[in-house]
Amino acid sequence: MAQERSAQELYRDDPERADAEVFGRRGALEGPALQAMEAAVGAPIPAAASLPPGTLPAAIARPGAQSATNPAALNLPGKARLLVHDETPLCAETPEVLLDEAVTSAPNMFIRNNGGIPPEVADPQAWRFVVDGEVNAPLSLTLGELQSRFPVVTRQLQLECGGNGRAFHQPAARGNPWGNGAISNGAWTGVRLRDVLQAAGLKPSARFTGHYGADPHLSGEAGKVSIARGMRIEKALDEDTLLAFALNGAPLPRLHGAPLRLVVPGWPGSLSQKWLTRIWVRDAPHDGPGMGGTSYRVPRHPVIPGSAQDGRGFVELESMPVRSILTSHAHGARLAGGTRHLDLRGAAWAGDLSVQAQHVSLDFGATWQPMTLFPAANRHAWQRWQGRVAVPADGYYEVWYRATDSAGRMQPHAAANWNPQGYGANPISRAAVFIGDPLAATA
Structure with a gap:
């Protein structure tokens, strides 16, 4: 060892x-x-x-799932055995094989918190949130009023942690060492944030938002904000940015933001404020906790990996980069001797863009085979892919998998644009597969 x-x-x-x-x-x-x-x-x-x-x-x-160096498995009612990266606040990653479903089930959704989890609400319909700031008619609405006043829509939407892929940066960056599993594609039901903002009457000075939730700060200090991120008003007005109150046809689980949360698909998940209480419309970029410096920001120009950075010359991380996952075979999978093909499948996505191609390689990237790529259920949903590859003999193989977005950018061979908090790492991924008895094969 x-x-x-x-x-x-x-x-x-x-x-x-x-x-x-x-x-x-x-x-x-x-x-x-x-x-x-x-x-x-x-x-x-x-x-x-x-x-x-x-x-x-x-x-x-890349250690296997049973390695002592891997995170502990989550043991929580209603959740799958996710890989725990942190307990305070709770952060847990979904193994790629648990994402082998077109619509991500609530038990299989990754968890990313910045503060504590608020207590359960006795009457969700009475939950109240406000819209204020650079608007002509500030709103104070209960969830019940929101549901009755505005059109309700359901959309499959990708929700991805801004640090997804952080573990691939070298040298190591700060934060939870996410692999590829800080991603989900749930069917979210809610109202469009656009409709609510238009009802409030945006002033010409309305250019940004700031989001607040009820999650208590880990210090226990009353009134201290755990995280308050914001975005450009253009993204707030996107038809897929939702105020969500249901997931996969059921009430929103408390762990995932009930009774009301934002879903800002394709951009860092930190914008998708859980337990939403307020949207502050602003005339300048939001400056709450989680904004500025190196928080959810990446270098405009490359910096020396491992160097000290204060965020000068950085820009906001907005649309997430192209990425794919392999959901048919776990890393370290052992298959029966004589297996001569692999039926592979997975998912791919590219933030605000779509995916135009998915390829896999069984010879360490020497040759690549195109996979069948299916259309997204709707804009901002991920795309499923599948295909069969031939295996010439028993032994050790690696499935390398990469996606290419609609702008022609493919996943790089190594994580690029290093930054202190490890955002945007999306290199080609690879999973080890053994065919036959590896011990007998080397006897």
Whole structure:
């Protein structure tokens, strides 16, 4: 185990030197170096000639679900066994295989909190929120009044943490080490924020919003705000930005913001304020907790990875980058000997954009095979994909998967645009798959 950690450290700091020192190779993987690599993963590697120098196999670089280095599994009534990154506040990631459904069920939704969870509300219909600031007619509405006064719509909408993919940044960034699982695609029911803002009468000076909720601050200090993010008024007026009170045809769960929350699809999930109490329409960018500096902001121009940054020259992270997940096979999956094809499937999304292509590779990126990509249920919903790939022999494989958005941008090979809080990392992902008995294969 100590040697494995040492290999990971070497590959992190100097991948090509690690290849030479750990596996004795430079260039193509063959001879003693190949034998050492196969012994390390515990199986033959049929596509070994295509493994790029300086690349540590995913079976070694990415711990499996049973590894002691992985987060603990969530044990909470009504929720699946999510991977807990933090308990105070509660933050838990959904394993990609639990996202193998067109519409994400409430038990399988990831959890991202910034403060505590408010107590359950006795009468949800009496919940009140206000719209004030740069409006002609400030509103104070109960949930019941909201539902009766404005058209109710249901939309499948992607909701993604701004730090999704943070674990892929090197060097490590601050915050919860999300993989790809801080994402959901629920069927949200509510009213359009646009309709409510128009009823309040936006002034010409209305340019931004600020959002407030009832989640108590972790310090316990009364009145102290846990998080209050805001957005440009153009996004607030998007037809898919909702004031939601139901999820998948059922009342909104308390853990996910009941009785009322914002859903701002395609942008960082921190904008989708849970337990909503107020929307402040402003003439200047919001300056609440979670705004400014390096919070949910990325460099306009690349910075030196690991360098100290105060946010000067940074811009707001808005539309989230293109990303895909593999939901048919868990990382480290072991399949029966003689398996000669993999039926793969997953999902892809691209913030405010759509996805135009999905590809997978079984030979470490040497060749790529297009997958069938299905249309989104509606704008801002994710897109499902599937396809079959041939497997030439038993052994160790990696499923590499990447999406390309409607602007032609594909997921990069490595996380780009490093920033102190690790936003926007969306590299090509890879999952290890073993076919046959790996121990017998190396006996």
